[in-house]
């Protein structure tokens with residue numbers, strides 16, 4: 235009887251039930267927990283979101299991520315979208331490997347690729363994709379993936395960088411993507427929030443939060459993946475580009491994130507996890523975990 239009463243109540247409050255993270259349905263797997271260094275023993279930045287045991291959304295595709303994608307057992311034909319936080323090499327360079335590799339899969343539906351618009355330093359995502367796979371691109375032998383003559387088409391979407399507001403893309407009844415411009419020095423950059431099965435996972439990408447936008451995007455996230463590329467003592471260019479651990483603590487506390495994953499780990503932050511955690515703990519007392527390649531986090535637990 236109680237069970238029926240509960241189901242009846244769910245029917246009365248559909249908005250409430252949509253906001254609840256359904257346990258065991260969504261996982262975040264780390265394909266790359268490192269930055270651009272060659273000798274950090276990590277693949278560069280990339281994350282794979284699983285929904286009901288299917289590889290569903292890829293966030294960044296840094297060097298090494300295509301190899302780790304294969305190790306997870308994921309199938310590229312299942313991926314509904316690729317999201318890019320920015321176009322630095324350590325976040326984007328494996329895209330050609332994913333596209334070429336997909337030739338050997340059964341993929342036959344178009345693949346949207348969302349990334350930032352351009353600025354003075356960086357090309358727009360559409361421009362970057364055309365420079366790779368267009369008729370005059372460096373990988374022009376794969377231009378069928380732009381023209382639609384291949385088994386599917388790559389579609390780039392440029393996310394606006396101004397105003398500093400969220401932009402939402404509903405790509406299926408189950409999956410919503412929301413981007414927010416973030417400050418990564420002179421680099422065009424966005425953070426991403428992905429909502430699926432009522433679970434919300436937010437990815438900071440590289441940033442230093444001078445725009446003060448991330449805590450709004452990440453509000454109430456079930457998982458918030460934060461990049462810790464610099465120690466607390468960072469100054470100059472490094473601090474202009476990246477968040478210090480205390481900044482991370484302030485943001486995750488403001489966002490009231492339920493769980494935090496620290497990634498984009500670099501040699502300058504290696505062996506400083508305890509001090510980084512102490513800085514974060516000055517503001518935030520929730521669960522904080524440090525990412526390694528191929529770690530898999532169940533969302534909503």
Ligand SMILES: [Zn+2]
Nearest residue numbers: 269322324440
């Ligand atoms: Zn990076």
